[in-house]
Amino acid sequence: MKITALVDIVTFIAVSVAIYFTFIFAPLEAQMGSVQKIFYFHVASAWISFFAFFVTFVCSFFVLFTNKYIFDDIASSSAEIGIIFCTIVLITGPIWAKPIWGTWWTWDPRLTTTLILWFIYVGYLMLRKFLDEEDKKAKFSAALGIIGFIDVPIVFFSIRWWRTIHPNVLQQGGGGLAPDMLKALLVSIFAFTMLYITLMIKTATVKHLFRRYEKITSDR
C-alpha cells in the first residue's frame, strides 16, 4: 500500500473518531448548550492555521538561504492550507458568537488580529499570482511569509495582552474545561493535524506535477 493511501485512511479514521468525541463523548456544556460543540473544530482549525503559517515561516527562510524551489512549494502549499483553516475559524467563530454574545462580530483584539492574519496570507497568495518570474515570486513571497508570521504570536497572546471578551480555555489550569471536553479537543487537534498532512501531500503533488509539466513544455 502506498504511504499516501495509508495517510488518507488514518486521516479518515481520525476525523471519524473526532466527530464521535465531539458529538457523543463530550458532555453538553450547561450554559451554552449544543453550540459549545463548535469549539472543538474551531480551536483545532485555529491550531492548524497557526501550524501551517509556522511551516511557511520556516520554509521561507530556507527559500532565501538555499534558493531551492522545493521549499517554496512547501511554503506556498502550507500558506494555502493555513488560509483554508483560518477562513473556517473566521466563519465558525461568529456562528458561535451570535447566540452567546448576541452579535456576529465585534472588534475584539483576538478577532481583529485573526482577521489581519487572514488578510496577510491572502496578500501572500495574491503576490504569488501577480508575479510571473519564478525567482522573484519565491523570494518576495518568502519575505512576506517571514514578516507575516509576526501576527501569529500576536493573535495567540492577544487574549492575555489586552482586555477581551474572547474565552481563554487554554489558560494554565485548563480554564475550567472538563476532562472529557479536553479529551475531545485533543482528539480533534490530532484529527486536524492528520488532515493537514493529507492536504500537504496533495498540494505538494499538484506543485510537483505542475513544475514537471512546465519543464517539459519549456524544453520542447
Place this chain on the structure above:
Amino acid sequence: MKNFWFLFSAYLFIWIFIFGYVLKLNSSINNLKMKLSKLESEMED
C-alpha cells in the same frame, strides 16, 4: 436542542470548505496527470 441550527451551520461550513478544497486538489492532480501523459506520449511519437 438549544441553538442546534448554529451548530449545524458551523459544521456545514467546515465540511464544505474541507471537501471543496480536497475536490479541487484531486481534480488538479488528475488534470495535470492527464496533461503530462498526453505530452509524454506526444514526445514518444
